[in-house]
Amino acid sequence: MTDKKGDDSNKLSLNRPGKLELKKTVEAGQVKQSFSHGRSKSVAVEVRKKRTFVQGTSGRMSEVSAQEKAAKEQAEAAFKKPEAPVAAPSDVDQNLTNGEIAKRAQVLQNAKKAEEEAAKEALKDAEARAKREKADADRRAEEKADADRKAKAEAKAKAKADAEEKKRVEADARRQAEEASLAAQRAEKGAAAPTKKPEAKPAPKPKKKEVKKQDNNKRGNDRRRGKGKLSVDSFGNEQRQRSLASVKRARQKQKRQDSGAQQEQAKQKREVTLPDHITVQELANRMAERAAAVVKTLMTMGTMVTINQTIDADTAQVVVEEFGHTVKRVSDADVEVDLTGPKDDAADMVSRAPIVTVMGHVDHGKTSLLDALRETDVVDKEAGGITQHIGAYQVTMASGAKISFVDTPGHEAFTAMRARGAELTDIVILVVAADDGVMPQTIEAIRHAKAAEVPIIVAINKIDKPGADPMRVRTELLQHEIQVESMGGDVMDVEVSAKKRLNLENLEETILLQAEVLELKANPNRAAEGVVVEARQERGRGNIATVMVQRGTLNIGDIFVVGSEWGRVRALVDDHGHHVKSSGPATPVEVLGLQGTPSAGDQMVVVETEAKAREVSEYRTNKSKAAKAAASGRGTLEELFSQIAAGEVKELPVLIKGDVQGSIEALSGTFDKLGRDDVKVKVLHGAVGAINESDITLARASNALIIGFNVRANPQAREMAKRDGVDIRYYSIIYDAADDVKRMMSGLLDPVYQEKFIGYAEIRETFNISKIGTIAGCMVTEGVVKRGAKVRLLRDNVVVHEGSLGQLKRFKDDVKDVKSGFECGMSFENYNDIKVGDMIECFEMEQIEQEL
Numbered sequence: 001m002t003d004k005k006g007d008d009s010n011k012l013s014l015n016r017p018g019k020l021e022l023k024k025t026v027e028a029g030q031v032k033q034s035f036s037h038g039r040s041k042s043v044a045v046e047v048r049k050k051r052t053f054v055q056g057t058s059g060r061m062s063e064v065s066a067q068e069k070a071a072k073e074q075a076e077a078a079f080k081k082p083e084a085p086v087a088a089p090s091d092v093d094q095n096l097t098n099g100e101i102a103k104r105a106q107v108l109q110n111a112k113k114a115e116e117e118a119a120k121e122a123l124k125d126a127e128a129r130a131k132r133e134k135a136d137a138d139r140r141a142e143e144k145a146d147a148d149r150k151a152k153a154e155a156k157a158k159a160k161a162d163a164e165e166k167k168r169v170e171a172d173a174r175r176q177a178e179e180a181s182l183a184a185q186r187a188e189k190g191a192a193a194p195t196k197k198p199e200a201k202p203a204p205k206p207k208k209k210e211v212k213k214q215d216n217n218k219r220g221n222d223r224r225r226g227k228g229k230l231s232v233d234s235f236g237n238e239q240r241q242r243s244l245a246s247v248k249r250a251r252q253k254q255k256r257q258d259s260g261a262q263q264e265q266a267k268q269k270r271e272v273t274l275p276d277h278i279t280v281q282e283l284a285n286r287m288a289e290r291a292a293a294v295v296k297t298l299m300t301m302g303t304m305v306t307i308n309q310t311i312d313a314d315t316a317q318v319v320v321e322e323f324g325h326t327v328k329r330v331s332d333a334d335v336e337v338d339l340t341g342p343k344d345d346a347a348d349m350v351s352r353a354p355i356v357t358v359m360g361h362v363d364h365g366k367t368s369l370l371d372a373l374r375e376t377d378v379v380d381k382e383a384g385g386i387t388q389h390i391g392a393y394q395v396t397m398a399s400g401a402k403i404s405f406v407d408t409p410g411h412e413a414f415t416a417m418r419a420r421g422a423e424l425t426d427i428v429i430l431v432v433a434a435d436d437g438v439m440p441q442t443i444e445a446i447r448h449a450k451a452a453e454v455p456i457i458v459a460i461n462k463i464d465k466p467g468a469d470p471m472r473v474r475t476e477l478l479q480h481e482i483q484v485e486s487m488g489g490d491v492m493d494v495e496v497s498a499k500k501r502l503n504l505e506n507l508e509e510t511i512l513l514q515a516e517v518l519e520l521k522a523n524p525n526r527a528a529e530g531v532v533v534e535a536r537q538e539r540g541r542g543n544i545a546t547v548m549v550q551r552g553t554l555n556i557g558d559i560f561v562v563g564s565e566w567g568r569v570r571a572l573v574d575d576h577g578h579h580v581k582s583s584g585p586a587t588p589v590e591v592l593g594l595q596g597t598p599s600a601g602d603q604m605v606v607v608e609t610e611a612k613a614r615e616v617s618e619y620r621t622n623k624s625k626a627a628k629a630a631a632s633g634r635g636t637l638e639e640l641f642s643q644i645a646a647g648e649v650k651e652l653p654v655l656i657k658g659d660v661q662g663s664i665e666a667l668s669g670t671f672d673k674l675g676r677d678d679v680k681v682k683v684l685h686g687a688v689g690a691i692n693e694s695d696i697t698l699a700r701a702s703n704a705l706i707i708g709f710n711v712r713a714n715p716q717a718r719e720m721a722k723r724d725g726v727d728i729r730y731y732s733i734i735y736d737a738a739d740d741v742k743r744m745m746s747g748l749l750d751p752v753y754q755e756k757f758i759g760y761a762e763i764r765e766t767f768n769i770s771k772i773g774t775i776a777g778c779m780v781t782e783g784v785v786k787r788g789a790k791v792r793l794l795r796d797n798v799v800v801h802e803g804s805l806g807q808l809k810r811f812k813d814d815v816k817d818v819k820s821g822f823e824c825g826m827s828f829e830n831y832n833d834i835k836v837g838d839m840i841e842c843f844e845m846e847q848i849e850q851e852l
Helices: 066-080 098-188 208-224 244-258 280-287 291-300 313-322 332-336 366-374 412-423 440-452 470-478 504-518 610-631 634-645 661-674 693-702 715-724 734-748
Strands: 026-034 040-048 053-055 061-063 271-274 277-279 310-312 326-329 355-360 391-396 402-407 427-433 456-461 492-495 529-538 542-551 559-562 565-573 587-594 603-607 650-658 679-688 705-709 728-731 752-769 773-786 790-795 798-810 817-819 823-828 839-848
Touching (some): 271 280, 271 313, 277 280, 280 291, 291 313, 310 313, 332 610, 355 440, 366 402, 366 427, 366 456, 402 504, 402 587, 427 440, 427 504, 456 470, 456 504, 529 661, 529 679, 603 610, 650 661, 650 693, 650 734, 661 679, 661 734, 679 693, 679 734, 693 705, 693 715, 728 734, 752 823, 773 798, 773 839
Parallel strands (some): 355 427, 427 456, 456 492, 650 705, 705 728
Antiparallel strands (some): 053 061, 277 310, 391 402, 529 542, 542 587, 559 565, 565 587, 752 839, 773 817, 790 798, 790 839, 798 823
16 A cells, blocks of 8 residues: 555555554645735644554454545445435446445445454554663663662772771781780789880871771671672671770770779768658668668668668668768758757847736726727727737837837637736736726736746726725735735735826836846847747738747748748838838737748748758757647547547637737637536647638538638638538637537537436225236325336335336327326336335426527
8 A cells, every 4th residue: 555646655554564654744834824904924844644444354454544444434425425426337347236235335334344343452552562662771771770870889899998908907907906005905914114126106087076987987887788689698707806995894894803803982071961750762862881781780770671771760870870971960950950040149239119918807997908008099999999809019108118009809708818918927916906906817817927927017997986995905916925025925006097197107117127127138249139029920921920029130032931831021010001111129019921821829030042941941840740640640530430439528629810810819718618528629720811712621521610700701612611501600700610510519409318307106006917027006195196107116215116107098088198086097117016004206307408
């Protein structure tokens, strides 16, 4: 088959074996394009022709020429449009029938379809063959590139291996030279040393990092591309080289062997500080010994312990001495040693104001007298008109002299406050009402003043009242060893009237005269020390302590320890509410900056550092916890539980929240006094501040009563108490709280039953009835006999039986009671030994409520 020009160069041919030739399918030409304004342009045009292949009779594929394609297209057009005019049939066609013509057309159509399918298959095979050839070419190119890279890597690895081999050879030479030198030194040892010849300087050793890097590179190259992949055959064939560290260790070992046995280094002795108790681990750390060695030593001593267990100081001392160390014994209480500082020199002392405590019975005018001196009105601020808080104030006289006053409550519940006031004071003013005389709290104040060994000044108050009798007061004081000057004694007395301000100047002069006699002095140029008069908690200000400075000067920023609490002074407020920067001796001041609320009466000491303050506070807290744990020991708890189980002791659990520490102290003391052997008040918790949610939770868990003294519960706590049914009682007067608690304790007491006689009956006849027992025919001689009452059977005025009355009848009817002068029939429960002439005593048990 050929194209129109008869050119055989473009035909598909398979004559040459293994080679497929295809003619071009693109025809190129030039086309001239014309544009406006006379412009033109020649453009190259390409015409792509579709290739058609057909399988010949020999099975080979050949391309269909353009002439054949045109003939097939004309045949197809003729077959699809039979209605078109056709040429006149030839002589052969005229002899065919219509059926033969249709059959011939069908054969032609089938042949055409076969040719098209053969052409498609040939095209697919050609495309697949072209893809395979391209893939083979790419693979051969990639293999060639890999071979080039591998050759380069092997050349590089070989160069590195040669360099490393050269270095190893040099290292072996140096090592052999060093070993030869060492051998020569050992041979020449003991003889006279010959003149040393200058040795060749060894080559510089490679640095440790460089050696490590070279080893890493060698291993990496050997594994990856230096000597091929690691295999079973190649593993173990490599010759291991000795490392520099190994050479160094061998040289040191040889040196030790040459010089003899190594002398043991002298053990370092330490001074080990031992507290009262110490753990095994801490003991080992302080000795710089292994904990296992310490445990082993203790086990050899017969003490089986672990490193976390605690041992006493004596055992630890034996262990320390066993290890060859020295011991320094200390105690936990050593943190308080020299806490208060040295004593003051007489040259540093200056005069200070006297500290005066006003004491006496309740409602004798102590606070009113102090108000008159201060020209203030403190008494109107106290609930119930009585003082329930301890206060400290400073008064400046017209002459410029100053007096510090401490006011104490007079109620019997505030015994601890009065004792605390007497301890920190220089002078005690004993206030006695001229119309009332010496009372119980007056006597108690005298005892506190004598125990504190301070002078007493008697202020006879209320001399303006009609029934006032100052001489009666002086006479009654003689019974308590208080003899005033007017009666030949050494105790000064002044008659005053706080309400009308009479003789107040004489009282002040008397105080200053007594202070002058005492020669009160203090050193202001040192760390401050003082006593907590009262402590409280205020919202927005935190914990506040009223402190009476005894010596030194307290400044803002000082770090101090007070009781088991510590703090840093944030602010100082005087008794008039003014902020001050410092407070000297004998000056009352409110201190802000405490970490917690201290107890009233605690000693306040300024320390150097915060660490010291924390250490002392922690020690005192642990000591307090240990004391509480010891107070509730195992034996005491077992006894208490046995008493409760037997019904001997009943407790009323109470939580106390107060405005100041002194109020909580007074309430606790009052409740303790209310208790008896069979019923007591148990104070679960006492703290300063408002009632909060944690208090409600504790009260609910222990079924306790919450007492709020001059404080209230916050809204959340009130809601919790209402939801959980916790009883909260608010009080502002201490004896109201005492009365309510007393009534509650009375309700816990078991009632007392008392026997009440109701009547006598005489047995005049007995009747034995089967299935019932003995029936007594009786005559009620006195009182009344009731069914179900208790009875006693008397025979010759001796009680032979005591029990309950079973049946009571008149004639055949059961009755509730039978009065005197009537006959009745009676039977006893579970008792039938009844005789004529016996007397029956009838009585009832009456319940009586106990009261405290």
